[in-house]
Every structure is written in C-alpha cells, then in structure tokens.
Amino acid sequence: MLAMLSRRESYAYEISSTLADAVGMGESTIYPLMRRMAKDGFVASRLVETSSGPSRKYYTLTKAGWQRLEEQKSDWRVFIAAVNGILGESQ
Template sequence: MVDSIQIQLRKGALDLCVLAVLSRGESYGYEIASTLVAAVGMGEGTIYPLMRRMQNDGLVATRLVESSSGPPRKYYRLTPLGETVFEAHRSDWRSFTAAVDKLLEDLS
C-alpha cells in the first residue's frame, strides 16, 4: 500500500517535474530522465512517451543536435504555452500541497 501511494504521487507530479526541469533551460531526453531519477525516482521509460505528448500538446519544442559520441540528440525546450502551463501547474501544486500540509498538521 505504501508503494502504491508513492507511485501515484510520482505519476501525478511527473508532468510538473518535467516542466520544472525544462524551465531551467533546454535539455535532451536522457538528461531529463537522469535528473528525474535522481530527484524523484522516476524511470527513463516513462519520460519519452510523456515528451511526445507534451510536444503534440504544444508545450515543448525540439531540435536535433549532432553528437560526436553517437546519434543526434533531441533537445527539448518549453514553448511560450509550456511556460504558461508550467506557471499554472506550479501555482496549483503549491496550493494543493499547502492544503494537504494543513490537514496533516491538524491531525498531529
């Protein structure tokens, strides 16, 4: 049961986490995945379908950059819509977590 809530929380926050990473500047897929693994324990396999969806939704744009160590890397960056959505999601997240924290404090 404990694992279940952690998994659900990660899934629910994954979009926001990706948008937060990209709000700091453009990044390629493996770099985004590595950052999320280190920060919140999300695996690489969940990132690429999400990035495709975000691209289709107009939240991120991409560009290919040649790499001397292998195939070209696809870099992702927030679009103006992505920046707007990130700010809205960040505000919603802060309101939600503040409300949950208040409930948890009241139970102590």
C-alpha cells in the same frame, strides 16, 4: 519536467536521468510524457548532431509550456497547502 526546462534546454537522456535520480521516475514514464508534451505544444525540440554518437534531441519550453508551468506551480501550491492543513502544519 517543465520546471527543469525552464532553467535551460536539455536532451532526453539528461532529463530522464535527473528525474530518475530525483523522484524515481523511470524512462518508461518519461519518454511518453515528453512525446505528449510535444504533441500538446508545451515543448519544442531540435536535433543536434554529436561527434561521439547518435544525434540528441534537445527540448525547450514554448510559450504554452511556460503558461502550463505557471498553472502547475499554482496547482502545486494549493496541493501543498491542503496537505499541510491535513497534517496540522502551517506553511
């Protein structure tokens, strides 16, 4: 989710749909995660009124969110290297 928001701000349904399509993550997982990230200060949100329905809550990364994304990317690289080592594959 942080990686998606590093590209541009996005609203909850768009994030949810993208993650559901990409990794099969359901809304029951995504919305609590978004609330927790906001509570932890990794994302900020703003409401935007729409002419065709309810307001949308748009999310953006905060400075702490950018830092957390870099940590997660580093953790992911370590994980990939470990799995590749187990599989006997080089990077």
